[in-house]
Amino acid sequence: MARQPDGPPPPPTVQKLRIRYAKRGRLRFASHRDLARALERSLRRAQVPMAFSAGFSPHPKISYIGAAPTGSASEAEYLEIGVAIRCEPEAVRAALDAALPEDIAVLECVEAGQGTGSLADRIDTSVWRVELPGVSLAELQPAVEQFLASDVVTVAKRTKNGLKDIDARPAVASASAAEEAGCAILHMVVRQVTPAVRPDDVLAALAAVADLRPPSPPRAVREAQGRLDDTGTVADPLGPDREARSSVQEEHATV
């Protein structure tokens, strides 16, 4: 007979917290797994009263939503945690931020609003900013125009099963070129589709349509994530939780 853990099952989740964090600087080279390990250790160091799964190897209740690719920075990564004791979201944000390495910043923490649905359902699009050192606006501008004018742009994408051809065009909702301090900047809004179209794939597409080949590796930052509406705006995925929170507070105020 296999052994079972002694004692009662672990305490249940009493509150869900939704967190936005950034990975910056050198830590853009961290993979999703690297970040997950760092976050779990930091939650322990910050003494956040996590809820755990049952069994011999209990896991803290954490769900990660999407993950920027290794090598990309991000100002908008999301995760949700379950805690066993109610916490003040801002206190959790500050404690976790202090426990994490400098280049990971915890930007927001809100309580999941009752009946507002899942966080994952509120995210289907990324807003990217890609710096292209050594490329001028005059080179980037026509490449972006050519790309947007194309119906199909096939690029080879590296997957677990080797190289695979994908069409990079339909996922890109919008794209534009700009320039800062002599360095071309590509802004784009990209739908999160399967297989994923990442900044590297769009850059490969620019090489395919306009032979744009940056002399040194571009630097991508995910600036926002959320749901893309018909007007082309990406909505803040934590908005509904914040609204639910303030309406609860108003109710209390009127009592």
Next chain:
Amino acid sequence: MTAELRTATGESLYPRLEPLLAQVQKPIQYVGGELNAQVKPWESADVHWALMYPDAYEVGLPNQGLMILYEVLNERPDVLAERTYAVWPDLAGLMRENGVPQFTVDGHRSVRDFDLLGVSFATELGYTNLLEALDLAGVPVHVVDRDETHPVVVAGGHAAFNPEPVADFVDCAALGDGEQAVGDITDVVKAWKAQGRPGGREELLARLARVDGVYVPRFYAVTYGADGTIAAVTRTRDDVPERVGKRTVMDLDEWPYPKTPLVPLAESVHERMSVEIFRGCTRGCRFCQAGMITRPVRERTITGIGSMVEQGLKATGYEEVGLLSLSSADHSEIGQVAKELADRYEDSKVSLSLPSTRVDAFNVTLANELSRNGRRSGLTFAPEGGSERIRRVINKTVSKEDLVRTVTTAYANGWTQVKLYFMCGLPTETDEDVLEIAELAVEVIRAGREASGRKDIRCTVSIGGFVPKPHTPFQWASQASAETIDHRLRVLRQAINADRRIGRSIGLRYHDGKPGVIEGLLSRGDRRVGRVIERVWREGGKFDGWSEHFSYDRWVGAATEELAGFGVDLDWYTTRERTQHEILPWDHLDSGLDKEWLWDDWQEALSEEEVADCRWTPCYDCGVCPTMGTEIQIGPTGRSLLPLTVV
């Protein structure tokens, strides 16, 4: 000198490195920024140390030795210490193409800028990685080509007890415990720099050669006889010691390092924190270099252990703590340590583990205690030798009955997987000794199924070829050839698979005999072997500890060509048995062990006689304590862990 003296600025190479990182595998390993890492301003320190582990980051980062020195050195306000690791070939290629030198992961400074490069050799298979790192750093690989602006290359770690094969490439070797030695070396370098570098590099090295525990190969000349053996090793300066003795740190409680262990973002080979519960071992296993060169036993007290575990957990957020030593169950208060730590962390998610080595029912009790409320999956024992006879030869005596009983007890207590470590190619070994491993495994499974009432228990036999090491009683032994090892592994595999009903519960993990032969060449080699190492590196050899990078043929080819002129060859260094009075390449390096005692112990091994542990049967015969002025430091202290006060 007409050229202007190069000034080291410690400037960060990161802006030049960053574009390369986007093009390599696992770039996170090169960016630093680990929890508890330190970056000091370059100008704040008088002496700059680069500390290298000559293997991949994932292997090097958890290394305790390097982590301890990093912290001990950085505690000094006049010292800056940063870490560097072997760079994988994908990045090394890009670095050469773009002129980016070997860098430290902390401040991304050029290794060339540092005063000292300390390299920790846990295994000889890191030698080619040292040459690669020096070359990438822009430091001449040969000691003789360096000037006073180049870092002083200091080898440490267990392999430094025979640094002769790398004598052409390292300026010094530091023997024994490094905690105090690095401070003394720092002081010498600091004074020499403050005085305006009098006498250049030669003078600095001469001063370092007078530091206790520091060996400077260039001040010792080696001559060879007609038969290829060493004729003499003589000093070339009379102000350096004739023999260099090792350093020993006494009172481990005074050295509670690492206090704030490094926690990497990248995945590493040990996803846990380690606390060294004692140093040294006097069990007297004759194959074990670590047990011979780290004598005497020095225990950390139960309270010292308790506070290191607590502080370390706070500083890291790790979930698992390993209680580390050469034979952890031998700590005089281990029962109490295990129970009280288990009590203390019972309600937390922290798990405790003990790297088990000895086959002993007590080990099962300890493991049960530490896994009180956790999963019981794997337990490891190391009988090392397959038969009772060979276990007497290696002085790791345990009867077959005790072995089977211990493992059966483990299964009966809910452990489902037991791993057994063995070696093959031990002195006097025959096929029959190795075949007994199969009998043992079959019996263990049979008895285990009966005792536990389960069919899903497993036994994994892990086996590798034995490599004779310097400063052990087996330093004279003939190493088994790769063919012998591979043959014995083949017959063992057949024997295990003979009965499928039992055999399917037994796993066999093994390493073929070839890498062991090269490790043997490097372990017991002399200065002539340096040419082989250099040739292999020049032909592209590195990461020799990794099967996908190791090339046996390249090593054999290089050995054949480079050694031919000396009248010796690969077999001469490996399969040849040494005679009693042969001068061994490491005889002028003093681990404290009396050579006569080692020889007698070798003879006793051949006649299958055991030797007792001096912790329980007082004996000063090995010579270490009288030579080094040290004493065994063990408990029990009678103290206990107090409940932690709530903070």
